[in-house]
Amino acid sequence: MKVLFVCHGNICRSPMAEMILKHMIRQRRLKGYTIDSAAVSREEIGNPVYPPVRRELATHGVRCEDHRARQMTAADYNQWDYLIGMDTSNITRMLRILGGDPQGKVHRLLDFTSRPGDVADPWYTDRFDTCYRDIWEGCEALLRFLEEK
Numbered sequence: 001m002k003v004l005f006v007c008h009g010n011i012c013r014s015p016m017a018e019m020i021l022k023h024m025i026r027q028r029r030l031k032g033y034t035i036d037s038a039a040v041s042r043e044e045i046g047n048p049v050y051p052p053v054r055r056e057l058a059t060h061g062v063r064c065e066d067h068r069a070r071q072m073t074a075a076d077y078n079q080w081d082y083l084i085g086m087d088t089s090n091i092t093r094m095l096r097i098l099g100g101d102p103q104g105k106v107h108r109l110l111d112f113t114s115r116p117g118d119v120a121d122p123w124y125t126d127r128f129d130t131c132y133r134d135i136w137e138g139c140e141a142l143l144r145f146l147e148e149k
Helices: 013-028 051-059 088-098 128-148
Strands: 002-007 034-039 082-085 106-108
Touching (some): 002 013, 002 088, 013 034, 013 051, 013 128, 051 128, 082 128
Parallel strands (some): 002 034, 002 082, 082 106
């Protein structure tokens, strides 16, 4: 199963989701998963994970692997089973980049939970703890969904 997480710049929410889901997969000793992340914008391309995200992940014992921001491309549609956006704006831009979603691969992360909605961007809210909690919950729900398939 191949999952690509997507947010605006690929330095906060989507790499946080990538690292959390990888952590969960390692803890459960699951096999057959490929996880990555990307951006809908170009402004952070090549930049590492934002330092407050690294600190928040470390607080919870989640390893932050080496990562450099990249922009999502139309070719990603055929390379990934699920393309998971963090908010409605991400989804809109993802669909524009991808040219649509004929196979139903594009979803918002929190739509897998009992409280669908957007993961707030901590770049603007400065609430990395809340972002972590939302993404953890979303990844738990996503992993349950994938394991049931």
